[in-house]
Every structure is written in structure tokens, then in C-alpha cells.
Amino acid sequence: MIRVRLFAGLRERAGWGEQQVPIPAGSPLPTPAHLWRQLALGETIPPQVRVAVNQAFATDDQQLQPGDEVAFLPPISGG
Amino acid sequence: MIRVRLFAGLRERAGWGEQQVPIPAGSPLPTPAHLWRQLALGETIPPQVRVAVNQAFATDDQQLQPGDEVAFLPPISGG
């Protein structure tokens, strides 16, 4: 399983904040870009959306491992 | 009369902090540079010494008026 999380505006547009995505035995390991398409979030990850894997920034094409947590982050507005 | 003031290291090297300098009737009005020489502080005002007239920075050759306060300020080290 891979845990996928959405935040703020992304979460509200999608209508969910968290999903567990199973990885079928024998299938290739997905990347964040694969999951974005697979979960019907869109065709490609828009440039303003950032990806985190296991709570650190990561690239769209990083190969994920079972147990990983992937998050899609809309533009940050802190401070 | 013109009031002349010295501060910090300048005052201690000169051995005085304040003098009233009379302006003889009919003589030309002095500048800070004249007073520096007249009071035996040196030949010319060194570049690191700043001049204030009436508590605002001024130039070495500003013509002084009776009642003015002239100060010679060694390098500033505030804050």
C-alpha cells in the first residue's frame, strides 16, 4: 500500500484528503506522477503543485516503495 | 563668543571639553578649521574627525556666527 495525501485547496477540489493505494503484486512500482493520473487528479501534476515523499520534498518521478507516504501540496502560503 | 566642545578621545588628548572663544570686534568670522588651529588642536582637522555646528553635522569651512556651538567629534562607535 501507498498512502496518498492532499492538502488545502487540492483536498477540497478532490473531495478527499487521504487514500491508501494498493500495489498489485508483480506490477511496476509507481511514481507520484503515476498516482496523480491513477487517482484522477489530472493528466499531469501542474507546475505549482509540489510533491513530498515521506514528509520531504521529492520529484514527480521518484519510484515509490510500499509503505511510502506521498503528498501533493498546493502553493505554500506560510508566515 | 563661540562655544567649542570636544568629546571622548579628543577631549582627553586636549585636556579640556569646552571653551568659550571670544570674537574680537571687527575681525573676520572664524570657521571650524580656524578654531581647530587657533586652539592648538593641530594644523588641519584630520579626516576622521567630524564637525558639528549647533548640534548638526557641518563642514570644516562653514562661517560661524557669535553664539554658535562648534563640536569636534572623533570617530563614532554607537549601537
Place this chain on the structure above:
Amino acid sequence: MRWPSCPRSAAAERVLHLHPARFDPLAALAEWQQGLTAAGAEAPAAEAHFIGRVRGRTASGAPLEALELEHYPGMTEAQIERIAATITSRHGLLAVRVDHRVGRVLPGEAIVLVAVAADRRGPAQRGGQELLEALKHEAPFWKREWSGGLGTWVEGNTAF
């Protein structure tokens, strides 16, 4: 939370607090300063602070009822720690403190406090400035402005 010092800056203490409710920046600074001199250590020669507060208007000028601050529990803390460690090391800072609100914040309330201590004024001021910019762009926080009963996500930061 109080992070263990990293090996490259053994003496540099970094303190982070995420506040779910209103906090007093000056009380936080007082606590931080006490900590810095607790073991009889000399007070740092230079301290720079920044306090950010919620404006009474939205970005479009309407009266603001509240700002809602969402974060990513776990990653937000970890990310601030990475940022603080990098800037501490780059500027040779003596200590860093970051306080940040989460949840519903009212106009006039403090959102963020950044405090850094150093041996000279340049590193203190530059380190504080860089830390604040990095927080704004690299730490996962999202603001929603509530006005007239409607919430609008803020995409991006106000101009520097």
C-alpha cells in the same frame, strides 16, 4: 519541541513551537532569552526578531473575519527543522526560535515569530530574514481567508 543540536553546530539551540491557539510573542522571546543564559552563559551580542500578524483585510480589501492556517503535521515540523539547521550553519548562528500559529487566527493576532541570536548584527539580521523567507516558501502552511462567511485559499505569499 526542542531539537537535538546537530553535530556541525553543537552550541546552536533551535526551538520550534506550533501553536493551535493565540500566543504572546514577547512571552516566547522572554522564555527563549532565559534559556540562552540559563547555564550562566553570556547573553548573545546580537538578536534579531520578526513578528508577523494577521491583517484586518483580505488580499482583495474586504474585511477579514479570520485566517485559517492548515499545515502538514510531521512534515511541517521536519521542514522547519531542516530550514533552521541550514541557516544556522550558513550564518554561524548561536540560537534560533520559530513560533507559528496553526488553526483559526484572528486579525491582529501573531501568526509567526522568528528570533535568531548571533555574535554579530550582520548574521543575526541576515539569518532572520532568510529564515522568514524560507518559512514562507518552503514550510508547508496554507492560508484560507474567511470573509463574509466564505473561505478562500491564498495561493502564494504577499509581496516582500
Place this chain on the structure above:
Amino acid sequence: MRWPSCPRSAAAERVLHLHPARFDPLAALAEWQQGLTAAGAEAPAAEAHFIGRVRGRTASGAPLEALELEHYPGMTEAQIERIAATITSRHGLLAVRVDHRVGRVLPGEAIVLVAVAADRRGPAQRGGQELLEALKHEAPFWKREWSGGLGTWVEGNTAF
């Protein structure tokens, strides 16, 4: 002392205190913040502070007993006022406070506090930095380091 506002920045309040004895920077900040919101005004969106304290060593590394701060009564205040007015106007600051020690200051004690308030973080941080640099170079203060019973005038400032 509290200066009258100058015409170009009617709302900008500038406060200056020269302290002949030890002062508490956080108490000064608390008083200043209360003044800013006293008439029901909204707290400023951005505040930048700087605190400078006396080091325990002289410029040449010997243990410091005390720092003696001489000033030019009258001109020092007038000059700080000119500096603060210029920087307030240049950056559109909402308020400025400067506290500066005079007389004998002990290691660890605060020498200077600079606090500025603005509507955005950039002007607050830049304004505070420029104000501190201008104070150090344009306001008549002279430091004498006392060490081993001997006093040495400091010519110039420590590196930024």
C-alpha cells in the same frame, strides 16, 4: 522623549529613549506595542526588532569589565530623530522605537534596541537594518572599553 509626527508621515510614531541605567528590551517592546494599539488601532502586520548587547571581551580579546558610552546630549537625540524620520519616510514605516544606553554598561546588558513596524515584512526588515547602521555611524556615541582597570576608546564599529 516622544517626537511630534512630521508632516510627511502623520501616522508614524517615533519614540526614543536614552537610558542612563540598565533597561529591559522586552519591557520596552511591550510598552511600544501597547502604544501602537492604544487607540483601538490594529496591530501592525510586520515588526522587526534588533537587540545589541555588550560582549564579555574587548576587541583585542581581553576580559571586559565594562563599556562606557559617552554621547553628546542634545545632538545625539536630534541626530537620531533625523535618522529615524528619514528612514520612516523612505520605507513608509508605521512606527519606530530606539532605546540606547549611555554611561557604564556591563557585559550582557543591552546597549541598543531598534524596533520598527510596517505593513509588510520587507520594509520592516530593511528599515530596521538601515536604522541600526545609521545609528552606528551617524549618531554621536563613543565607546570606551574598560579592562584591567584601563579604559580604551573604540575607534569605529565592529564589522557588520
